[in-house]
Every structure is written in C-alpha cells, then in structure tokens.
Amino acid sequence: MISQKVFQSTLKKLKAHEGVRGVIVTNSEGLPISSTLDTDKTEKVAALITSLVGKAKSIVAELEEKNLNFFTIDTKNGEVLVAPEETYILIVLKDKRKA
Amino acid sequence: MKRDASGRIHFKIVFWGASPSGKTTALKWVHENVEGYNKGGFTSVDDPNGLTLYFDYTTLTSESNVIFDLYTVAGQKRHKHQRNVVLKGTDGVIFVVDSSRNMMPDNKFSIEELRDNLGDRLVSNLPIVIMLNKRDAPDSITKKKLLSELGLDRYHTYETIATRGIGIKSAFTSLAREILAKNLQKIEDKQRKVL
Amino acid sequence: MLNVKAFDEILSKIIKSESGIKKVILVDRTGLTIAHVSKFSYYPVDIDGIGAIASAVFCASEEQGKNLDIGELKIVTSEFDDGKIFAASCGKGVLCVITEADVNIGMVRLVIKKGSDKLQQILDEFLAEKPVAPTPTPETTKEMAEKEELEAALKELEKF
Ligand SMILES: Nc1nc2c(ncn2[C@@H]2O[C@H](COP(=O)(O)OP(=O)(O)OP(=O)(O)O)[C@@H](O)[C@H]2O)c(=O)[nH]1
Ligand SMILES: [Mg+2]
Numbered sequence: 001m002i003s004q005k006v007f008q009s010t011l012k013k014l015k016a017h018e019g020v021r022g023v024i025v026t027n028s029e030g031l032p033i034s035s036t037l038d039t040d041k042t043e044k045v046a047a048l049i050t051s052l053v054g055k056a057k058s059i060v061a062e063l064e065e066k067n068l069n070f071f072t073i074d075t076k077n078g079e080v081l082v083a084p085e086e087t088y089i090l091i092v093l094k095d096k097r098k099a
Numbered sequence: 100m101k102r103d104a105s106g107r108i109h110f111k112i113v114f115w116g117a118s119p120s121g122k123t124t125a126l127k128w129v130h131e132n133v134e135g136y137n138k139g140g141f142t143s144v145d146d147p148n149g150l151t152l153y154f155d156y157t158t159l160t161s162e163s164n165v166i167f168d169l170y171t172v173a174g175q176k177r178h179k180h181q182r183n184v185v186l187k188g189t190d191g192v193i194f195v196v197d198s199s200r201n202m203m204p205d206n207k208f209s210i211e212e213l214r215d216n217l218g219d220r221l222v223s224n225l226p227i228v229i230m231l232n233k234r235d236a237p238d239s240i241t242k243k244k245l246l247s248e249l250g251l252d253r254y255h256t257y258e259t260i261a262t263r264g265i266g267i268k269s270a271f272t273s274l275a276r277e278i279l280a281k282n283l284q285k286i287e288d289k290q291r292k293v294l
Numbered sequence: 295m296l297n298v299k300a301f302d303e304i305l306s307k308i309i310k311s312e313s314g315i316k317k318v319i320l321v322d323r324t325g326l327t328i329a330h331v332s333k334f335s336y337y338p339v340d341i342d343g344i345g346a347i348a349s350a351v352f353c354a355s356e357e358q359g360k361n362l363d364i365g366e367l368k369i370v371t372s373e374f375d376d377g378k379i380f381a382a383s384c385g386k387g388v389l390c391v392i393t394e395a396d397v398n399i400g401m402v403r404l405v406i407k408k409g410s411d412k413l414q415q416i417l418d419e420f421l422a423e424k425p426v427a428p429t430p431t432p433e434t435t436k437e438m439a440e441k442e443e444l445e446a447a448l449k450e451l452e453k454f
Contacts, residue, residue: 030400
C-alpha cells in the first residue's frame, strides 16, 4: 500500500502533464477515492468507467487474452486513459494531442 | 386514504399504546385469524425480548381491492422517534390500554403523546377505537375508571384479552368500519355539492 | 390522470441500467409501497413489508440527521454479505434499490440520482391528484367507482 503522500504527489505529477484535464482514482466498486475534478463529474466518470472496466475484463477473459492492463478511449475531444489495477482504477482525461 | 400506482385504495391503521399493553399480540391475532380478507406477510422489527423496536406490519386486502395497512408502534418510552415515523399518514388509531393497576402512569403518558402527535387531527375526528386490554389481569382497573382517568369516554371501547383473542375482532372491525364509512361519507358529501 | 406506466417505465429503466440491480421499489414516507419492479423472482418476498421497512429506515435516518443538524439526507446504503440496499430521497417518496453484493456502487448512485429527479416530478403530480381510479373517467363516475369499492370492502368486513 503506497502512502497517502506518495499517492497525492503522483496524482499531482500526472495532472501537471500537458493537456491533462483531470485524474481520477476509483475503487473497484465505482466509488471515487481521489480526483482533481468536481464531485459530479468525478462520480459520473468513476461509475461509467468502472462499469466499462468490468465489461472489458470479461471480454479479455472470454478471448483468453490474459490480464487487462490498460485501455484508451479515443474521442474527438481527447482521450480517456484507463489503467485498471488490482484494487483500484486510475483514469486520466486528456485533451487531443496537437499535431 | 391513498392509492398506489396500481390504483388500489390503502388505509393505514396504527395500534398505539404503552409497552407492554399487547399491541403486537393483538395484531398477530388479527393476522392469524382473519377470514374474508386476504392477508399479507407479517413483518416485525423487534428486540431480543420480543418487544417492538420499531413496528410490526401486515396487510389485509379485500376482494374489491381495498387494502388495510396495519402497524403497531414500539411502546417503550425511548422509541419516541420511531413512533412518530410510524404514525405519519395514519387513517385511524387503535389505542391499546393496559388494564393493570400499575400501568396507569404509562397509559397516561401514551395517550398524552398521541394527543400531542395528532394535534389538530385528533380534533378533526380521526377515527379512534379503544382496546382495554388485559382484562384478565388480577389487578385490572374497572372500565369506567380507566376511561374517565384517561379522558377516553367519547370513543368506541372494547374490553379485550389479546392473548386469547377476545374482543380483538370487534375492536378492529369497528375501526375499519368507521374509516370506510367516513370516507364514503366524504364522497357522498362531494357528490351532493356537485348536484 | 397519470397511469401506472409512468412509474413502471422509470423503475424498469433503473433496474435495466446496471446488471447487479435486483429490485426497485418506490415508497412514500408513510410506508406505502407505490410501485415496484423486480428482475427475477428468486424467491417470493413480501414487497409491501420490504417497502414499509425501507421507508421507515430512511425516515429514521432522516430524523437522526435532523437531531445532529447535518442537513438533508440523500442516500442510505446498507451493505450485507450477499447484497446491498440503497434508499434515496426523491421528493415525497423514497426510492429503494436492492442489488447484489458486488455491484458497481458508483453506477447505482448515478442511476438513482438520474431516476429520482424524474420520479420526484411524477410523484408530485401523482400525490397532488385526488385519489381516483386509474382510468380516465369523468369525476362523478370515478367517485361512483370509489364508492362501490368502499361499500364492497365494508360488506366483506362482516365476513371477517
Ligand atoms: N394477561 C394478559 N397478557 C397479555 C395480554 N395481551 C398481551 N399480553 C402479554 O403482554 C406481553 C407484551 O405483549 P406485546 O403484544 O408484545 O406488547 P406490546 O404492546 O407490543 O409491547 P411493545 O412492543 O413494547 O410496545 C406479552 O407477554 C403478552 O403475552 C392480555 O390480554 N392479557
Ligand atoms: Mg410490540
């Protein structure tokens, strides 16, 4: 278990990256643990992404592709980066990379 | 009187009274001995001693889709807040008096609390029926004395022994009849106004 | 006149929106079950009894909040070994969602919030109406029907 201090500074570092709009950490029940966004947005993202992670995991298992490590949702506005860990999910919302 | 989304009419009846005047015993008897009406499940939130912690609840449904939702309250003094919650939206009250001599202060406390809670509704003729329970208690007070000391002379009163089911049916049907009649009257009054 | 469908539609939407949701019940604050939907009937349950407790539990928590002066109550969550119960305020009613234990809590909360706004609206309309028969009929006929129902109930009382 990482300390709260390391945890917060890691989030800060992530948030400082160019184009990063927000960083959310949620538990596997879809409840946000930490976030740089407002409550409403945070709850929404955490819930929906957790639900998607569940589906993705079952797809990965069905395809016999072993563990799910990471996925990206590429949209017109930017990207949603999702890293499902054992007990939590790290979510980063990013602007579109400028060409 | 209320309707649920399926259009069925509901009436809520609350058994009120001190602990342990016999409210739960009376409701259980109704639940176990009802005929004619369809009965629902029996839900109790009680403590390890069998005294009510929150409420008991059961339903009686008539063929014509009228449903009586029957509740008891928790009579012990400390459950005041629970009693307030249960009493909300009631269409009628059965006040259960414990006839034992040493229960007089508790009966008094209970009727006062009911009066406080009902406020205007008591005055505006909320149907109330009195059950003088535990008539078999060796030290039971006379009916006359009980009623006058509690200020309950003007209500329909039934002498009951809940453990043996004596008088319970009469008390319940009397209140149910009063509630139904009252609501019929309301409809008739409204119709008369229209005409 | 509102029909039953308005409630059923919203409750069904809620139950379908997340796989772990098993039952959705709408109760008022006097313990009356107004409407409900279930996914499967694993075993027969006494919905009215469940609704009565759900309402009571929510109102008790609300009272607790008042005593402690900590504002309005939004959601009560009860966690059990094999399931969870969420009870959320929706205006004059309480929306109760029963789920499996490993449900996406965040999602359930989201769905509840969305649903309860809509429910609050139609509930207000529903409760504001004079209690009448579910089919749109002229006022007097409705009253006649109501009268008949009450009279029938009175007669049945004699059989008790
Ligand atoms: N002798 C006698 N005992 C009774 C009678 N009615 C109930 N009792 C007994 O009184 C005790 C309490 O009865 P309950 O029905 O649990 O009392 P209650 O009013 O529900 O009490 P609370 O839930 O604490 O408010 C039980 O032991 C009953 O058997 C009665 O008519 N006569
Ligand atoms: Mg009791």
